[in-house]
Amino acid sequence: MNQETPNKWTRNELKNPHRLTDKSRRVRQMFDSIAGTYDCLNHLLSFNQDRSWRKRAVQLAQIQPGQDLLDLCCGTGDMALEFINNQPALKSVTGVDFSQNMLELAQKKTNNLLAHDTGDRYKNINIKWLRQDATHLNLPDNQFHCVSCVFGLRNLQDLNAGLKEIHRVLKPKGTLLVLEFALPKNPLLNWAYQTYFRLVLPVVGGIIASDRGGAYRYLPESVRSFDTSDQFCSKLQKNDFEVVHTDPLNWGTVQLYLARKKSDIA
DSSP, X not given: OOOOOOOXXXXXXXXXXXXXXXXXXXXXXXXXXHHHHHHHHHHHHTTTHHHHXXXXXXXXXXXXXXOEEEEETXXXXXXXXXXXXXXXXXXXXXXXXXXXXXXXXXXXXXXXXXXXXXXXXXXXXXXXXXEOBTTBOOSOTTOEXXXXXXXXXXXXSOHHHHHXXXXXXXXXXXXXXXXXXXXXXXXXXXXXXXXXXXXXXXXXXXXXXXXSSOHHHHHHHHHHTSXXXXXXXXXXXXXXXXEEEEEEEGGGTEEEEXXXXXXXXX
């Protein structure tokens, strides 16, 4: 695995990390550095709720046999593999991430899945893991029936550029499925959530992940300064998506979005 030392986030940079011109490089280094403990911390810090969020998202997508799926910012592959487990008759599943260490773990999970596939349920699915930037995809136009992105759009250097790329690679009327962290609207829940996010999470993440780059300090600040649900839905509409469904999960700390491509952007 790549052991490149990530740049540490300063307090001033964390006031709004989305404005940094080198955000993409910093985030890539950050995820490379925590890849080995990423899954463990996801389950631990979400109290294992991250599994149910992905299951809910896959159910909502209503994927069909023979379809081609793309999972952007795929990390260690959990969302892509959830699609595969839900629908073994898919034609292809492509995972894209710019962190090489995350992709190596995704490939290991795939190898393990196929090695234990005694009934050959998944033998006909073309599974690929590609190292690419989600804002500059080297993928054909109108290729995928569904594109998913789980807790990844917030990390892009340019959100609108990412949405335009998603629109480009989706088939007409294709589905976009997004899971993203959010701040609860209830004031008491908001206070409790931000207290946990800002105080507990960085300590636990720092201990378990030996977090040299401050990934678990970046996380709460990147959520706090990211778009609200209304703002994100507005961006989807401006990029020629029809917002079909929104669903606040876990008392509003996670937001699920389902949208559809309306037409090709001129």
